[in-house]
Structures are given as C-alpha cells and as structure tokens.
Amino acid sequence: MKQIIDFLPVVAFFGVWLATGRDIYYATAALMGAAVIQLAVFKxxxxxxxxxxxxxxxxxxxxxxxxxxxxxxxxxxWRPTVVNWILALVIIGSRFVGRGNYVQRALGKVMVLPDRAWRALTYGWAGVFALSGTINIWVAYTFSEDTWVYYKFVSGFVVSFLLVGGSFIYLAATGQLPSLPAKGDLEAPQSQQRDGTPSRDGNP
Known part of the structure; x- marks a missing residue:
C-alpha cells in the first residue's frame, strides 16, 4: 500500500498532463494535490x-x-533534480552524522549485513540518486517539454528498480545476500502444532 502511495504524485502529474492536452500547469497542480492526498493517507x-x-x-x-x-x-x-541531489547528500551524510546509515535504517528490519555491505549500498544508492538528478535536468534543457514529461514518468520506476535490483545483484555477486530459512524450519513448527505437540516457542 505504501509503495503505491509513493508513486501517486508522479502518476497524477502524468495522467492529468495527458488528459488536459499536455498542459504542464494543470499537471503541476495535480502533482501538488496528489502530494497533499499522499500526506493525508499517512495521517x-x-x-x-x-x-x-x-x-x-x-x-x-x-x-x-x-x-x-x-x-x-x-x-x-528542476524539482526532481534538487530532490534527488539532496537525497544523495543526505544518504552519504547519514554515514557520518545523524541517527545512522540511511540505507541501513530503511532495510535493516528485513536483513542483517556486515558494515562493508551497508557502506557499498550507501554509496550505490547515493550514486543512483545523483545520476538521476543530473540526467533529469539534462533532459529538461536538451529535449522538448513532452520528452521531459515522459522521462519523468518512467524515471521514477526505473530508479526504484535500480535501487532494489542493483542492491540484490550486488549482494548476490559478493555472496552477502541473506539466506531465507530452510523450508523444513518453517514447516516443523506447523506440523508439531497439528500433532498437538508444543511448538518451539513452547505454545500449544
């Protein structure tokens, strides 16, 4: 659900832009409205x-x-460029100041990794955001407004794919991908409960 809400502003921007005959001002108003709705949903x-x-x-x-x-x-x-560049700086800076590594705070609840892996992911994520911001403003100044809108719509999904897919590929290639519990480990407690014997945590 939260992942869908994350894409609401960019989808609203693109959808209204198409629906209004490629009017970027209506699309901008839709982006702002969607950002308000996004915040309201969280509330x-x-x-x-x-x-x-x-x-x-x-x-x-x-x-x-x-x-x-x-x-x-x-x-x-300029908005996506400024946002992405600042995010890149925040991610890098989180290794040295604040409440700790940004990437580790984002993924630490689902995986445990050595510090060298978190460090590599931090620089990788920051690099993706910095590159995305640079390409965005290059497209804006080099190509037509229509081309930029199409790029903006696609790039949001591409960046998400690069962050998730790139992290997975790096961890798999370096042998640091956390392993999932074996199938038998997951089935044993269930079979014991069906037999009426206590599960591993002592509950019937």
Whole structure:
C-alpha cells in the first residue's frame, strides 16, 4: 500500500498532463494535490511519516507554486533534480552524522549485513540518486517539454528498480545476500502444532 502511495504524485502529474492536452500547469497542480492526498493517507492510516515524505511534499509545494505563479515550467523541471541531489547528500551524510546509515535504517528490519555491505549500498544508492538528478535536468534543457514529461514518468520506476535490483545483484555477486530459512524450519513448527505437540516457542 505504501509503495503505491509513493508513486501517486508522479502518476497524477502524468495522467492529468495527458488528459488536459499536455498542459504542464494543470499537471503541476495535480502533482501538488496528489502530494497533499499522499500526506493525508499517512495521517488517516496513522502511519509514521518518514522525513523523505515530508521533504517530497514541501518540494512539490514550493516548486509547484513557483511554476504556477511565474508560469515557468523550469521550476517544476528542476524539482526532481534538487530532490534527488539532496537525497544523495543526505544518504552519504547519514554515514557520518545523524541517527545512522540511511540505507541501513530503511532495510535493516528485513536483513542483517556486515558494515562493508551497508557502506557499498550507501554509496550505490547515493550514486543512483545523483545520476538521476543530473540526467533529469539534462533532459529538461536538451529535449522538448513532452520528452521531459515522459522521462519523468518512467524515471521514477526505473530508479526504484535500480535501487532494489542493483542492491540484490550486488549482494548476490559478493555472496552477502541473506539466506531465507530452510523450508523444513518453517514447516516443523506447523506440523508439531497439528500433532498437538508444543511448538518451539513452547505454545500449544
């Protein structure tokens, strides 16, 4: 559910852009509205709101407002670049200051890795965000507005794939991919419970 909500602003932007005959100002307003809805969903579901969500929300509000007030699409085109570059700096900086490694906080609940792996993933994630921001503004200044909108829509999914897929490939290639519990380990407690014998934790 949260993963779907993450893509709501970019999907709203692209959908309204197509529906209004490629009007980037209506699309920008839709992006801002979707960012508000995204935040409201977190509030209604009583989910903890990560700093990243707040950051993306305020970036949408600030750059979106400047786009609509000054009627200049360059503001909204710069938004993904600024967001990605700042995220790259935050990820790198989290290794040295703050509450600890950003990537480890994001993935540490589902896997345990040595410090060298977290360090490599940190630099890898930061590199992906930095490169994405650079390509975004290059596309904005080099190609047409339509091309940039298509790129913006696709790039969000590509970046997510690179982060997840790249992390998996790196961990698998270096032999650091956490192993899943063996099938027998998962079935043993269930079979014991069906037989009426206590499970491993002592519960019937």
């Amino acid at each position: 209604l579901k009583a989910w903890p709101i990560p700093g990243r969500v707040w950051f993306v929300f305020w970036a949408a509000m600030i750059f979106g407002t400047m786009t609509l007030v000054f009627r200049n699409p360059l503001f909204i085109q």
